[in-house]
Amino acid sequence: MNTEKIEGSFVALITPFNGDGSVDIEGFRTLLQFHEENGTVAVLIMGSSGEVSMLTPDERRMIVTETAKFKTGKMKFYYGCTGTNTESTIDYVRHAGAEGADGAIIAAPAYISAPNADIVQFCLEVADASEIPLGYYNNPPRVQTDLTAAEILTIARHPNFTVLKESTARVGQVAQLCAAKPDLSLMCCCSPNLGLVVPMMALGGHGTANMTGNLIPREMAVISTPWRTGEDAFACREQWLRNLPLLHFAYSAVNPIPIKSLMQAVGLPAGPLRKPLRPYDGEMLQKGLDILRDLELDKAYGYSLSAGRIAAE
Numbered sequence: 169m170n171t172e173k174i175e176g177s178f179v180a181l182i183t184p185f186n187g188d189g190s191v192d193i194e195g196f197r198t199l200l201q202f203h204e205e206n207g208t209v210a211v212l213i214m215g216s217s218g219e220v221s222m223l224t225p226d227e228r229r230m231i232v233t234e235t236a237k238f239k240t241g242k243m244k245f246y247y248g249c250t251g252t253n254t255e256s257t258i259d260y261v262r263h264a265g266a267e268g269a270d271g272a273i274i275a276a277p278a279y280i281s282a283p284n285a286d287i288v289q290f291c292l293e294v295a296d297a298s299e300i301p302l303g304y305y306n307n308p309p310r311v312q313t314d315l316t317a318a319e320i321l322t323i324a325r326h327p328n329f330t331v332l333k334e335s336t337a338r339v340g341q342v343a344q345l346c347a348a349k350p351d352l353s354l355m356c357c358c359s360p361n362l363g364l365v366v367p368m369m370a371l372g373g374h375g376t377a378n379m380t381g382n383l384i385p386r387e388m389a390v391i392s393t394p395w396r397t398g399e400d401a402f403a404c405r406e407q408w409l410r411n412l413p414l415l416h417f418a419y420s421a422v423n424p425i426p427i428k429s430l431m432q433a434v435g436l437p438a439g440p441l442r443k444p445l446r447p448y449d450g451e452m453l454q455k456g457l458d459i460l461r462d463l464e465l466d467k468a469y470g471y472s473l474s475a476g477r478i479a480a481e
Contacts, residue, residue: 174210174355174375175353176207177207177388177389178244178246178333178355178375178376178378179203179211179212179378179381179382180212180216180378180379181199181200181212181215181217181218182199183219184199184437189442192437193235195437195439196213196234196238196437198436199437200235206386207385207386208389209375209389210270211245212248212273212377213232213248214232216423217423217424218248218424219424219441219442220250229260232263239270244270245269245271246331247260247271247273248274249273250274250278252277253277257274258298261294270301271300271331272298272303273303273305273331274302274303275306275307275310276290276313278311284313284316288323291326291329295323295326296326296328301328301331302328302329302331303332303333304323304332306320306335308336317344317348324350324351329352330351330353331352331353332350332354333355334354334357335357335362336362337361337362337363337364339364342354342368343371346368346372353375354372355375356368356373357378358380358418359419360419365391365408370395374394379419380411380427382428383427383431383460384411386468387407387410391411410463413462413463414459414460414465417430417455425441425447426448429453430448430456433453435471457473
């Protein structure tokens, strides 16, 4: 098993849909090529940004099978494999491994609000059954279960766990994890509301597992570069502060509503959201388009703001 640490920008990819609501596999191809060309080191397909909870089991397996065909070796392909229980999670992980995934990310199964000790055991059982590297997503806003630093370090001792994505707002927990130096890629959510990115990188983190890289992959690659020199630190600070308006916009509603709405408006493969989620339009969409214009991201990436403005009207 390749347990090489991931360092840099790990983008939680959206799931593109066609106009009829079906999964847009060619859209995936375009997005994956876009990220390979713009500094992303790994992608998470079918995380929460990928509307995974609204995909059918057949769609989830099909997405793994089809997108794995697009691997070139330049970027790691991880898949969101959390099921409704331990057995279904193991099934998704095994399927991803059989299809050539580089790894899988799991979180506490949603809705059941399991005790922390049960989720630690869940992680260890999945890891025992896995033939590919795993990451754990500590994401209490989505699943309520919120692991402590000590519980995460227990999971980290399993050799199959190689990545942590932290999405609490506890800078102190980030410090505890960095101080312990587990054999994990320590990463965090890019939400400016949580405020973890700069502390994580300053304390020795390995990158960010981010959503905003769907729109600004090059900038998130700079923000996510481990700090080995003062230049790394200053470049991170510059890009973080410059792009702060877009980061706040990306988290102005539950993901992926803002980011996917904006992607569709500027011509990236995105398509509709799965109902009951509804896209931004009108004033809220225009706010995002204005941010892209002010940051000159239309020039940097060739985004079509004129088509987006029509959608905003």
